[in-house]
Amino acid sequence: MKLFISVIFMAGLGVRMTKGDPLLIVENLKAYYPSKKGLIRAVDDVSFIIREGECVGLLGESGSGKSSMALSIMGLFERVARFAAGASSDPELRKAFDKGLQGEVDKPGLSGKVSFRGKELTKMPQEELIKIRGKEISLIPQGLGHALNPQHSIGHQTAEPIEVHEEEVRLLELKKKVLEYLGVVQLADAGLRFVLDPGCFSGGESQRILIAMALIAGPYLVIADEPTSALDVTMQREILNVLRMIKEEFDVSLLLISHDAGVIAELADRVAVMYAGKILESGAAVQMFHNPQHPYTMGLMSSFPTIAMMQIKAGKKPRLRGIPGDPPDLANIPSGCPFHPRCRYVIDLCKEKIPEDREVEPDHHIRCHRWGEISEE
Template sequence: MDALLSIENLRTVFRTNAGEIAAVDGVSLSVARGKTLGIVGESGCGKSVLSLSAMRLVPPPGKIASGRIIFDGQDLLALPDEQMRALRGRRIAMIFQEPMTSLNPVFTIGDQIVEAMRAHERGTAAADLKARAIAALDRVRIPAAARRFDEYPHQMSGGMRQRVMIAMALACGPDLLIADEPTTALDVTVQAQILDLLRDLQVQTGMAIILITHDLGVVAEMADEVAVMYAGRVVERTSAKKIFDDPQHPYTLGLLGSIPKLEEQHERLLAIEGAVPPPFALPTGCRFHPRCVFSDAACAKTDPSLRALGDAHEVACLRAPVETIVDVAA
């Protein structure tokens, strides 16, 4: 299936007193129309910077140093700023991580949705924009949408604010939705409602979704394909089914092993020792080797690239496939 978005060898850097550091370092991935790509990893792995790079919204002192971002045949990095602004919001939209800080507290919900539409549809009558904004609120299952149109963010719960963010992102009918931790800080019941809503809207509109998360439960619920990120790089990439049935990178195995299982209530949870290294102090060789229980001398010397392990399964590990590692995750 043809990719709607294809990211090729992307490198996003930040200038610091210690020099230039790469938050995203040589990442390649793609998502097809109507499909969901899950990008998973711990905090600090670069997944949010990757999503901002795809929107060309990397804040200073960051910049995209190299690579290509191909959206529907266009290289976004080659577009003039004006064309990118026209594309952003209309054809590519983003739900940011924290709805309370993403919404302006001094404007009503309706004003903010209308503003998002007006940026791309100048000349449209105000009454038409209001009607469409109310319809957008209704579509994301906000009750009494016409009344909520005139409310302020503080008058809504966290779950309702997240629905508003989704309504705003989808108001112009984008082909691609980037959702950065869309269920963070929401309780489990509301999380499930938001995921159900996103899935239903995807079926209705045919949009592609890039889902940024640290929660493998969300990945299992939503994703068709998965890219596991660590220290600015993709270390494993395959289908969601294979990630859970046949994981091959030790980091992926560690993430899966740390998930509580109802059938193993008395088993001690596995933990990945240490933390993601900061981009200014990366280890030599494999970036995961200081935390990997399966590493050997070669892992400290050789930096592995993604390589194929059968059909549509790539992993950046010198020791993969390793049956003993698979047994640990079973």
């Protein structure tokens, strides 16, 4: 079933742009929040673009700032960070959020620019953002356990994005649309089970329901935050198939966030590799998986057997090696290049100076002092 196949078309009040046009532009984004340990630099001077119709994979280990990036785009960062930092119950942290940390050069909060379809989201008041969130940009959140409300039927919850954004919807039409989208994500017996509450559904089924909720209002951009991480291997495969079908048959762009390079390799057209709040390398997926050039990307790609298999098929000789050590604490990021304590190519300069973001070829960015000098051994 091809739902949308035209390159340019009218959708409700919005006009889709041409495939390949910039849809979301993130420029020098910083998202910091205070904690008892100090300032957490969750997103630290990040820039990237998502174009119409493409899937960008955001890859990185846990705690690299990927979910904070998703929340920043959705305009939810401050609200969630306040809660996560315990700022609602701790007067000191609340003060730090409101005024900035004493003695810190940087302040908690969001800075930089996020533009979506020509509108600057970072300057938009929450009343305006609410009209975009769930309708033009939607989120498939991480963590199935608390993503669905246990007290409402899944039919009711799937309908919610439409009820929130459209003033007059007839009940019959709404039910038809809910069943249509639960059908799109292949929820078994949706016509009989849409009146049940989330407790009656498995993890894989709950993920399908969340995908239907993210799609039902016809968004331009869907952010899928670790959509397979809570699932077993068989279910992961099924959810990836659903996401692939959405990518191919809906005219929607995807930001796919995962710590698993195998998941990103399945769907992404371009990949951005995140570490300690920064994007260390970004470029076309083929380039990133077959010929990674940043030492961290090289390490990541040598950590996943699925990527090694991909490289073997492409006639390369991969080596499963992994990366020594652990990702840094975001409240205590190493000086210079944040990857230097784990990097096999480190030199003195790396410990002193943060590498600049360089466009080393069209659409291929790297932050490494030694780019061009090193290659994978």
